[in-house]
Amino acid sequence: MWNPEDVTSYNVLVQVHLRPGIADPQGATIERSLATLGFPGVSDVRMGKAIVFTLEAESETAATAEVDELCRRFLINPVIEDAVISMTEADRAASGR
Amino acid sequence: MWNPEDVTSYNVLVQVHLRPGIADPQGATIERSLATLGFPGVSDVRMGKAIVFTLEAESETAATAEVDELCRRFLINPVIEDAVISMTEADRAASGR
Known part of the structure; x- marks a missing residue:
């Protein structure tokens, strides 16, 4: 039974990137542009x-299990994307403890 | 004078988010959808x-100065976006030391 007194809030960050080897036209455009705009040391x-x-x-x-499932089912396309998940506890006070 | 022997590589991650108060339709759509898809605990x-x-x-x-300038001038729109920069040294071997 779900009881609001027992829950903790977590701040979650999911970073989604194209897998290595998958073409990344946005990244390639930024890289080309920055080189001509005076930032030659930028690559990859x-x-x-x-x-x-x-x-x-x-x-x-x-929380970890829920975020994993959420990423796998909805937030990423595992064929072309990888996810990096980071999670920190947000606010113990909100859980009443 | 730029000497390739003296340079160090840094892995840089720039996270760009809309400032608080700026409407985020993509985020709002994900939030509404996840609630109906069985993830009621997801918010914000x-x-x-x-x-x-x-x-x-x-x-x-x-490196820090260059990334700051790069973000300010090209990667973010400071009117509506905030950036969080993280940087780690990549590969001392490549610098010849």
């Missing part, structure tokens, strides 16, 4: 997505 | 960009 530019959200879960284990 | 979804690249610079100070 890859453009990805950063999705941040707050997740309420009963424990860190439950 | 914000969709941003994650740009990764390698930067060659003479020192960490020079």
Whole structure:
């Protein structure tokens, strides 16, 4: 049974990048442009997505499992994308402890 | 004078997010969809960009200054976006030391 007193909030960051070997036209364009704009030391530019959200879960284990499933099912395309997940506890006070 | 022996490579990650208060329709759509798809604990979804690249610079100070200028001038729109920069030294071997 879900009880609002038992939940903890987590700040979650999901970084999504194209897998190595997948063409990244946005990154390539930025790299070419920066070289002509006076930043010749920049290379290997890859453009990805950063999705941040707050997740309420009963424990860190439950939160990790939920974020993993969420990424796998909805946030990333595993054929062409990789995800890096980072999670920090947000606010113990909100859980009433 | 630029000497390839003196440079160090840095792995740079620039996270770009819309400033608080700026409407984020992508994030709002994800949030609404996830609630109906069985993830009711997800809130405050914000969709941003994650740009990764390698930067060659003479020192960490020079690298930080270059990334700051690069973000200010090209990678972000400071009117509506905020950037979070993280940088790690990539490969001392490549610098010949």
